[in-house]
Amino acid sequence: MNIKLIFSIPDLIPLGNCNSSIKMDKKTDDLLRRPLYLYDLPADVLNSLSLKADAGQPTQPELQTATPPRPQTPSSVSNDSTAVGSQSCSLCTLAFVTVQEQRDHLKTDLHHYNLKQKVHGLKPVTEAEFEKLVDNLDESISGSESEDDEDDEDGSSRKDTTLAALLKQQAVLADRQRNPDNGDDEASKGQRSGTGKPPLLWFSSPKLPENTFYGIYRVLFTAEELDKEDAILEAVKQRQLSPISMPKPPKDGSPPSYNGRHVFLCMIGGGHFAAMVVSLAPKKSKHSAGPLNKEAVVLAHKTFHRYTTRRKQGGSQSVNDNSKGVAHSAGASLRRYNEQALVEDIRALLKDWKALIDTSDLLFIxxxxxxxxxxxxxxxxxxxxxxxxxxxxxxxxxxxxxTQNELMRSFIELTRLKVREIDPTAVQTLEATTVDTTKAKAQPKPAPPKLTEEEETALLHTTQIQALIRRSKLPALLSYLGTNDLTASFRFQPADTQQNHHAPTPLHLAASQNAAALIVGLLSKAAGADPTLTNAEGKTPFELAGDRATRDAFRVARSELGEEAFDWEAAKVPPALKREEAEKRAEREKKEKQAKEEARRKAEEERLKNEGPQIGATGTKGKSLGALTGSVTKTAQERREEEARGLTPEQRMRLDRERRARAAEERLRRLQGGA
Structure with a gap:
């Protein structure tokens, strides 16, 4: 099979300081424009190559490569660019075709993870980097998953997610790096990344302009060849191959037998698998005699895809099972089955290609x-x-x-020479900047100021009191205040938080929570809360009350405690109201509400009796089928609402999960039955 390598080479655009007075002749300009294939270099270029003196040195910023930029898909953009637009995410550098895709992306773990990276001043990761982080989750993380935590059909989890597991793991690793004596030394060492070597080797040539070099990927050479400069140049010459004709595939569909030099390329991730065997020898195009048209001889190629990743959450089902326990939903079972099927398909393919793989020069995986x-x-x-x-x-x-296209793009990127202009001055400046940045990062961050004993005690009291108020535990709250010799006018700490800025005292918090049962108790002589205190916005506790019952509680307290207890006018509390009057009014409003509901129900029953339910299926004279037959048929929505009536939010969520699981199992049963 022949797949054309399309070479569309843009003009060389220098990014550094270049000498504009240099004039290139036509032959030199042709060398910069034409794509050079490593295994079929022109003789004049091959014989003029010499290894750059500092070839192993990182050379950034590097100039425009002669390799054409890779094509962008509608759903992604290059890592080197920033996505900007109404249907893009500049944080994750992704672009989308529709607004719905953009909205779905904002709910993904990738976007949430990058938000946390930005908050902590770290660099966002790409989709591929995040997938690698998820796949590398430590399988030793233990945990069990209750029925409430089971995955929905779409793979979402209600309580624990892959993102949470990833953040927990990174927190553990960060703690190990800060305290190497407290953890496994080998585990800590495994997380330390070295500087490594630059991926490209640079070669100079008198055929090129000043400060312009050819680049070849280091991975195309063996360790022995990289040891010596002469060995590298000799290896480049030995890699020159003559064009070949396409071998004929066998009639049984198996890969052709091929004795020439070739490479094997393979990618797997997210349920996607692609593999390809490509001959290194080029093939001249029959349709054009020009040097720019060549074809890659693809000896074999295959792609597989299975649904194995948890939608909206990311990560494979096996990683999720190892980190949180085995889920029992229909979607989880389907993903486990697909994971095993994908493994079997891949291993069967590798077995069929064994002869080609065993004779490959290199295996890119x-x-x-x-x-x-x-x-x-x-x-x-x-x-x-x-x-x-x-x-x-x-x-x-x-x-x-x-994908097959991504493998071919990678093969082109690997085997084509790069042409870049490198400004020595810019490199030296970058090196100096890099050293300064490394030193700045190496300096330890100042430790936060240590709290005094009084501040720690105030923080403890704040936590305990706020918890009791949110749970409306009045006896426990009064007991806690008395035991610790605190007044109900205690100021929460720290005062600069948003919560304590809005509700700085227990009375403010109780009023904002509409905890009417706590108001009179806090204002009593036993507690002694002051209703005239204001928050940072100048509001008294009464002004934070959100319903009539809470406001009436302040008026009842004014009636029971007397006018002389506090300056009620300064507290913005309306005239006093006796407890009996407040209770009578509350009872009267309750009865009125019940009467209205009863009247509504009777009117609805009368309508159903005369007209029947409006379900859209009508008979003659506009009457519904239910009215004609004397029976009332409920819609599916009405049945679901009746089942959920009286349930707590947690019970409704569990009922909804069970419905979706039954629907998924029914679809799976139908698919299996149809097969």
Missing amino acids: RATGTTNRRALFGPYDGQVLRANDPRIRGFPFSTRRA
Whole structure:
């Protein structure tokens, strides 16, 4: 199979300080424009190459590469650009086709994770980097999942999510790095990332303008070849291959037998798998004699996709099971089945391609996470790939979803020479800046000021009192105040928080919570709360009351405590109201409400008796079928509302999950029955 490599080379645009007086002849300009394939270099270029003196040195900022930019899909943008627009996320650098896709993205763990990164002053991660973080979740994290925590059909979890597990793991690792003596040394070492070597080797040539170099990816060479400069240049010359013709595939559909040099490329992640075997020898195009048209000889290619990731939450089902326990929903069962089916499909394909894989020069594999690596490297009977194979390489650049087009794009990126202009002055400036930044990061952050014993005690009292008020525990609240010699006018600490700014005292908090039962108790002589105190906005507790019952509680307290107890006018409390009058009015309003509800029900029953329910299925003269037959048929919505009537919010959520699980099981049963 032939897949054309389309080379559309833009003009070389220098990003550093270049000498504009340099004039390039036509031949030099052609070298900058034409795409150079590593395994079929022109003789004049091949014989003029020499390794750059500081080839192993990072060279940023680097100039415009001669490799064309990779195409962008409607749902993603390059990591080097920033997505800006009405249907994009500048934080995650993603663009969307529809507004609904954008809204769905704002609910994903990737977006929430990047928000937390931004809050902590850290760099956001890409979709591929986040997928790698999720796949690398430590499988030793233990935990059980109750029925309430089971996944919905769409894979969402009500209480614990993959994002929460990821943040917990990172918090543990950060603690280990701060305190290496408190954790496993090997685990801590595994999280320390080294600087590594730059992915490109740079070669100079007299055919190129000043400060312009050719770049070749380091992963295309062996360790022995990288040891010596002469060995690298000799290896480039040995890699030159003559064009070939496409081998004919066997009639049985199996991969063709091929003795020439070729490479194996494979990507797996998120339920997507793609693999390809490509010959390194080029093939001249039959339709054009020009040097720019060449074709890659694809010996075999295959893609698989299975639904294995938890929608809206991210991560595979196996990672979720290992971190939180086995879920029992229909969606979880389907994802487990698909994970096993995907593994079997991949291993069967590798077995069919064993002859081509065993004779490949290099094996480029992207498989992050324990589950994906186990699918490729086993161990299992008849294993084809070995994790310790010296031919295995990773992709030294960012990759997207595993597809045939992405594999071909990666092959083009790997085997095409880069042409870049490097300004030595800019490199030196960058090195100095990098050293200064590293030193600044190495400086320890100042520790927060230690709280005094009085401040710690005030924080403890604040937490306990606020908890009792929110639970409307008046006896326990009065007991706590008396035991600790505190007044009901105690000021919450710290005062600069939003909650304590709005409700700085127990009486303010009780009024804002509409806890009418606590108002009279806090204003009593035993507690002694002062209703004239104001918050930072100048409002008294009465002004924070949100319903009539709470406001009446202040008026009842004014009646029972007397006018001389407090300055009620300063507290903005209306005239006193006797408890009996407040209770009578509350009882009267309750009866009026019940009477209105009873009248509404009787009117509805009378309407149903005369007209029947309006369900849309009418017979003659506009009467519904229920009225004609003498029976009342309820709609599905009415039945669901009747089932949920009287249930707590938690019980309604559980009932909703059960309905969706039954629906998913029914769909799965129908699919299995149809198969």
